[in-house]
Amino acid sequence: MPTDIEPLARHPKATRPGEKIGLHHSMCYGCGDEAPVGLRITVVAGEGVTTTATMKVEDWMQGGPGVIHGGVLSAAFDEVMGTTPLLLRKPVVTGHLAIDYAKPIPLGSTVHFTCEILGGVGRKIYTRAYAHLGDPDVLVAGAHALFIEIDLEKHFAGYRDKAVHAGE
Ligand SMILES: CCCCCCCCCCCCCCCC(=O)SCCNC(=O)CCNC(=O)[C@H](O)C(C)(C)COP(=O)(O)OP(=O)(O)OC[C@H]1O[C@@H](n2cnc3c(N)ncnc32)[C@H](O)[C@@H]1OP(=O)(O)O
Numbered sequence: 669m670p671t672d673i674e675p676l677a678r679h680p681k682a683t684r685p686g687e688k689i690g691l692h693h694s695m696c697y698g699c700g701d702e703a704p705v706g707l708r709i710t711v712v713a714g715e716g717v718t719t720t721a722t723m724k725v726e727d728w729m730q731g732g733p734g735v736i737h738g739g740v741l742s743a744a745f746d747e748v749m750g751t752t753p754l755l756l757r758k759p760v761v762t763g764h765l766a767i768d769y770a771k772p773i774p775l776g777s778t779v780h781f782t783c784e785i786l787g788g789v790g791r792k793i794y795t796r797a798y799a800h801l802g803d804p805d806v807l808v809a810g811a812h813a814l815f816i817e818i819d820l821e822k823h824f825a826g827y828r829d830k831a832v833h834a835g836e
Pocket residue numbers: 692698746747748749750751754759760761762763764790791792814816818
């Protein structure tokens with residue numbers, strides 16, 4: 669992370685603390701409520717530029733016997749951390765994501781995520797997140813990620829004809 673990042677302020681019209689940040693697409697693998705397979709994560713706005721989220725670890729998320737697959741946890745962090753810049757009213761995509769896996773996460777558990785925006789420079793937004801299973805003092809994973817602000821229309825212009833919509 670560069671040393672010249674600046675603090676980023678919550679947008680005046682951002683989702684209020686305690687409220688759910690809306691789906692960005694109902695068919696999104698991370699947050700969509702109509703996706704045939706997905707994490708169905710709901711991210712809740714916190715104070716300032718922070719968020720929280722939870723995810724139930726379902727049987728289909730298994731990697732090693734009885735525990736979550738590392739890639740599923742990575743996707744969950746991506747979703748939580750990528751949603752958080754919406755508090756700035758900035759659409760982003762992931763540029764870089766790094767996970768520290770501290771403890772195995774059993775199937776059937778509920779993962780609790782906390783995320784904060786550390787700051788930014790230009791179009792770059794740096795975030796950090798942690799995960800625990802109910803006791804915030806016992807972390808099971810942590811993550812750092814860099815998100816890049818995009819022009820939504822331009823970024824997806826070449827792919828929209830491939831988009832999948834609910835009911836198709
Ligand atoms: C699912 C999507 C929904 C999106 C809708 C939004 C709705 C709201 C969010 C909802 C939640 C979503 C949560 C899931 C989010 C994903 O999973 S997004 C999917 C995965 N990510 C991608 O597909 C991105 C693919 N990559 C790209 O398209 C392009 O590389 C990027 C990221 C747009 C950057 O390209 P660019 O616009 O040409 O900009 P570029 O000059 O290369 O980079 C800008 C700056 O970032 C730096 N940078 C770029 N990449 C890196 C890197 N890996 N490491 C370090 N620095 C980097 C550059 O060095 C540059 O720095 P400066 O020169 O400004 O100092």
